[in-house]
Amino acid sequence: MLQITCPWCGPRNETEFSFGGESHIIRPVRPESISDRDWSDYQFLRENPKGTHYERWQHRFGCRQWINVARDTLSHEIYSVYPMGDPKPVFDRKEALL
Amino acid sequence: MNAAKQSSRLHKGGHINRQKQLNFTFNGSLYQGYEGDTLASALLANDVHLIGRGMKFHRPRGILSAGPEEPNGLVKLGQGGREEPNARATTQPLYEGLVAESQNCWPSVKWDVGALLDFCSSLWPAGFYNKTFIWPNWHWYEHFVRRAAGLGTLPTEDDPDTYSHRYAHCDYLICGGGWAGLEAAHNMAKSGQRVMVVEQSADWGGSLLASSDQDDITQLQKTLRELHGMANVTLLNSATAVGFFDHNMVSVVEKVCPHHLDHSGPRERLWKIRATEVVLATGAIEQPVVFPNNDRPGIMLASAVVQYLNHYGVACGRNVAIVTNNDSAYQTAFDLHAAGIKIAAIIDSRPQCTSDSSQQAEALGIRVLFNAIPLNTVGRKRIRAVQVADCSTGKALTQLGKKGLIACDCLAMSGGWQPAVHLFSQARGKLRYDEKLAAFVPDQYPDNVRVVGRALAGRYEVKRFIPTFKPAKQWLDFQHDVTLQDIDIAVQEDYVSVEHLKRYTTTGMSVDQGKTSNINALTALAERTGKAIADVGTTTFRPFYMPVTLGTIAGRRRGALYAPTRQTPMHQLLKQAGAEFWDYGHWQRPAAYPQAQETLHAAMQREALAVRNSVGIYDGSPLGKIEVRGPDAAEFLNRLYINNVHSLKPGKARYGMMLDEKGIVIDDGIFVRLNESDFLVHTTSGNAEHILAWMEEWQQCEWPDLNVLIRSVTTQWANATISGPNARKVLEQLDSDIDLSNEDFPHMSFREGLFSNSNSDAEDVPVRIMRASFTGEMGYEINVPSSYGAALWQNLMTAGRAFEITPYGVESLMILRSEKGYLHVGADTDGRTIPDDIGWSGPIKNKQADFIGKRSLLLAEQQRQDRFQYVGIEPVNGQQELTMGSHIINSEMHSAPAESQGYVTSAFYSPNLNRWIALGLVKSGRARIGEGINIFHRGKTSPAKIVAPLFFDQEGGRLHV
Numbered sequence A: 001m002l003q004i005t006c007p008w009c010g011p012r013n014e015t016e017f018s019f020g021g022e023s024h025i026i027r028p029v030r031p032e033s034i035s036d037r038d039w040s041d042y043q044f045l046r047e048n049p050k051g052t053h054y055e056r057w058q059h060r061f062g063c064r065q066w067i068n069v070a071r072d073t074l075s076h077e078i079y080s081v082y083p084m085g086d087p088k089p090v091f092d093r094k095e096a097l098l
Numbered sequence B: 001m002n003a004a005k006q007s008s009r010l011h012k013g014g015h016i017n018r019q020k021q022l023n024f025t026f027n028g029s030l031y032q033g034y035e036g037d038t039l040a041s042a043l044l045a046n047d048v049h050l051i052g053r054g055m056k057f058h059r060p061r062g063i064l065s066a067g068p069e070e071p072n073g074l075v076k077l078g079q080g081g082r083e084e085p086n087a088r089a090t091t092q093p094l095y096e097g098l099v100a101e102s103q104n105c106w107p108s109v110k111w112d113v114g115a116l117l118d119f120c121s122s123l124w125p126a127g128f129y130n131k132t133f134i135w136p137n138w139h140w141y142e143h144f145v146r147r148a149a150g151l152g153t154l155p156t157e158d159d160p161d162t163y164s165h166r167y168a169h170c171d172y173l174i175c176g177g178g179w180a181g182l183e184a185a186h187n188m189a190k191s192g193q194r195v196m197v198v199e200q201s202a203d204w205g206g207s208l209l210a211s212s213d214q215d216d217i218t219q220l221q222k223t224l225r226e227l228h229g230m231a232n233v234t235l236l237n238s239a240t241a242v243g244f245f246d247h248n249m250v251s252v253v254e255k256v257c258p259h260h261l262d263h264s265g266p267r268e269r270l271w272k273i274r275a276t277e278v279v280l281a282t283g284a285i286e287q288p289v290v291f292p293n294n295d296r297p298g299i300m301l302a303s304a305v306v307q308y309l310n311h312y313g314v315a316c317g318r319n320v321a322i323v324t325n326n327d328s329a330y331q332t333a334f335d336l337h338a339a340g341i342k343i344a345a346i347i348d349s350r351p352q353c354t355s356d357s358s359q360q361a362e363a364l365g366i367r368v369l370f371n372a373i374p375l376n377t378v379g380r381k382r383i384r385a386v387q388v389a390d391c392s393t394g395k396a397l398t399q400l401g402k403k404g405l406i407a408c409d410c411l412a413m414s415g416g417w418q419p420a421v422h423l424f425s426q427a428r429g430k431l432r433y434d435e436k437l438a439a440f441v442p443d444q445y446p447d448n449v450r451v452v453g454r455a456l457a458g459r460y461e462v463k464r465f466i467p468t469f470k471p472a473k474q475w476l477d478f479q480h481d482v483t484l485q486d487i488d489i490a491v492q493e494d495y496v497s498v499e500h501l502k503r504y505t506t507t508g509m510s511v512d513q514g515k516t517s518n519i520n521a522l523t524a525l526a527e528r529t530g531k532a533i534a535d536v537g538t539t540t541f542r543p544f545y546m547p548v549t550l551g552t553i554a555g556r557r558r559g560a561l562y563a564p565t566r567q568t569p570m571h572q573l574l575k576q577a578g579a580e581f582w583d584y585g586h587w588q589r590p591a592a593y594p595q596a597q598e599t600l601h602a603a604m605q606r607e608a609l610a611v612r613n614s615v616g617i618y619d620g621s622p623l624g625k626i627e628v629r630g631p632d633a634a635e636f637l638n639r640l641y642i643n644n645v646h647s648l649k650p651g652k653a654r655y656g657m658m659l660d661e662k663g664i665v666i667d668d669g670i671f672v673r674l675n676e677s678d679f680l681v682h683t684t685s686g687n688a689e690h691i692l693a694w695m696e697e698w699q700q701c702e703w704p705d706l707n708v709l710i711r712s713v714t715t716q717w718a719n720a721t722i723s724g725p726n727a728r729k730v731l732e733q734l735d736s737d738i739d740l741s742n743e744d745f746p747h748m749s750f751r752e753g754l755f756s757n758s759n760s761d762a763e764d765v766p767v768r769i770m771r772a773s774f775t776g777e778m779g780y781e782i783n784v785p786s787s788y789g790a791a792l793w794q795n796l797m798t799a800g801r802a803f804e805i806t807p808y809g810v811e812s813l814m815i816l817r818s819e820k821g822y823l824h825v826g827a828d829t830d831g832r833t834i835p836d837d838i839g840w841s842g843p844i845k846n847k848q849a850d851f852i853g854k855r856s857l858l859l860a861e862q863q864r865q866d867r868f869q870y871v872g873i874e875p876v877n878g879q880q881e882l883t884m885g886s887h888i889i890n891s892e893m894h895s896a897p898a899e900s901q902g903y904v905t906s907a908f909y910s911p912n913l914n915r916w917i918a919l920g921l922v923k924s925g926r927a928r929i930g931e932g933i934n935i936f937h938r939g940k941t942s943p944a945k946i947v948a949p950l951f952f953d954q955e956g957g958r959l960h961v
């Protein structure tokens, strides 16, 4: 079970959060002006990296704030928790254990 | 019944309490042991070696080990609801009155019918299930196999005990209370940091308790005393670390109240411990030696034999043969010898020892045979002799007599030591195969995990030897009855991956997870395929290290506590009114209010009639209520609803619908504009939490620039809804400052005001009334603060007495809304339904602005005319029952197979129309209104007709009176 440090509440168990998938997906400003393909990419295409994944979680059974989390999908190490709207921080992937 | 004497108990020694004698029953016979015994040590003290039967061949099996790795000594423990299958005799503390029985045998462990399987064992080779049961089909064999195979049986009664969960945090968690773990704890505790130590056994000390050295025991007791005295140290015994999860979360199962004692506390407790650093002091597990017929009762691990001797004062035999490939078993021989037990011989597969152990043995007069291996064993229910061969020739050692036989009544074997790396591996630590130790040892460490003691590096140099003798069976996995021959078959059939081998032979896949078999199986695979063991690799260790009972996983979440229940403020009043409560989401709500002798169906019919004929009252408190406030509230909601929100005037309500980004309808409900900047959004009761989260996600993640406050007020407001032609007359009798006339307060509008309190000293009560309807009748949804909910209900019941006001439940409401064709999202829609499918393309065409899901509605797929569309369905014979879930098929089709053209989503008998009505999703439904169809349900068809989804008061005049 992950331990996620909520910027507002401190370190909490994963069970207090709900997962919101990849973060930094921007909704098209004028959806009607883009192609079907671009619209479907926005909805369905997601990164599936072996390494740092930028994702968003809601502290649902806590302060209910959405937060960004940079997590290594291999080691589950959490490199950073940062507010919505902040740019993606960059991390060098650590030596993989598995 | 006379208690048998403890004939194998030594007169002195061991850490048992000889003052406290305990009676227990095994397979119906009464025995005695001492406090401090395990079930296994007590059985062995009574010279009981035959404890069970193998799973596949039903061969007699005895105790192999003295710990949790035990593959054979699984028993059924306790009786009734406290019956526990697969209890390990080697870890089960003995208690007064313990009742245990063997598993896997019928009619008894001594005379077992299934043992015949052993004589036709060619029936059960590797891949047996995969190969044999393809033809004619598995079901033909299933009955026989299920009876013959499997471990234990499930208890049938409810477990009367309780189980609990507990969270804990510490700086250091030490898994293992042997010497290495206690020493680490002692060092770390000095700094004042929080230390927790968990030990699987009831006794602290691990393998130190098997030591014959009194200084070891003295040192152990001193350390334990000091640890007990430290406030920052928590010691948990009978507590096994079973799983290592992300970020140093370790789950630990603690046996709290043994079931024979009081039942005041939980029987087991699941700890979830988060530690800054985890120290693994899990020790090492001795491995068996592979040789023909190595599974007879009396053949045991050498470490177990010495543990029974020194820890429990039990002689596992009086004439013990030792079989080894390393030096550790020599100590077993020395301790046994010192206790006056005869050592038949030490049979060592190596040319010499790595220490002076053999000289010591010779000095004691113990015969040591080097380059020697067991060729076979004799004795069906207990070993009687071992046949010894030269390991290079495979021929019997004739120096011992013609057949090379050595008589013995116990064979103590040591095939080397495998560190217990399960938790290390679960923590994503990487292992390395150490040639010298012939074991997998920790190599690359995860952060904040360290390993101490024997878990680090096993114990002794080992030379493992996998023989090639045939055809006698040589066991690798005692618990799953996998032999060396099964590996041979798998290799012959070109299985080379260890993961495939494991699944094909099922080695290491039983409840012991191969604690005493994986290494030998890997060595055999490597040897047979000509690879290095390091290249063969090992399979992945997964939680749990030990089997965990379902009761422990469930904890308190059973019965009434399985899920939270929610009751409305009116609950007691509804109960008094005869409510039959069903669960709707987490809410307990009245399905209907059956009166004396009345069926639920009759109650629903009566209630639905009463609403149309006079007035009904409904507890709508669970209705989702979300306030959206702020200067950008209208803009925010305009982006979520398919409707135009900006045009809504204060005090007005509008029926709205929300889509997901795929264009699928996710919720509907009425939203109200309270004033220029504040809105009250109503959601379906089951969706209240989901829609709140939905709004928060869009607001926080996508549109943080919009100045909006979102908060749920669902449980802040109790809601009593009155509906029917006399609804206003009832409400008028309550003293409020709201003008209720149809002109001032028409359908789809909203008023806030005050109810004057009947207690003149008390303050007036705020009220929010929405005039809306889900029944098709004049309706008022009256909201007051929750604490006034019961009073509101009572006042309305009193006011409605003259009109025979009738409480109606959720199911009755479903009849009423179906008569009107009012959609129920989630029932009349599915995961494909878009607004046009339910006849709601109008608001979208009139709305210029973008909203969630709009773009998807433009996709070609969503424009097709043959989509499943929302329609009404009438049976040709109005008294013909319709069932939700029935399929719609063409009118020419009368049996399966036929194309399903949709299905019935709601079906009720309408008391106002005196016939069955239904709603459904039907392919090209709207264009087919008037068409005859057949309804297919459970193999039968009945004729019906597609109609518009509106059966009652087509003009809607009853809403606007």
Ligand SMILES: [Zn+2]
Residues within 6 Å of the ligand: A006, A007, A008, A009, A010, A059, A062, A063, A064, A065
């Ligand atoms: Zn928080």
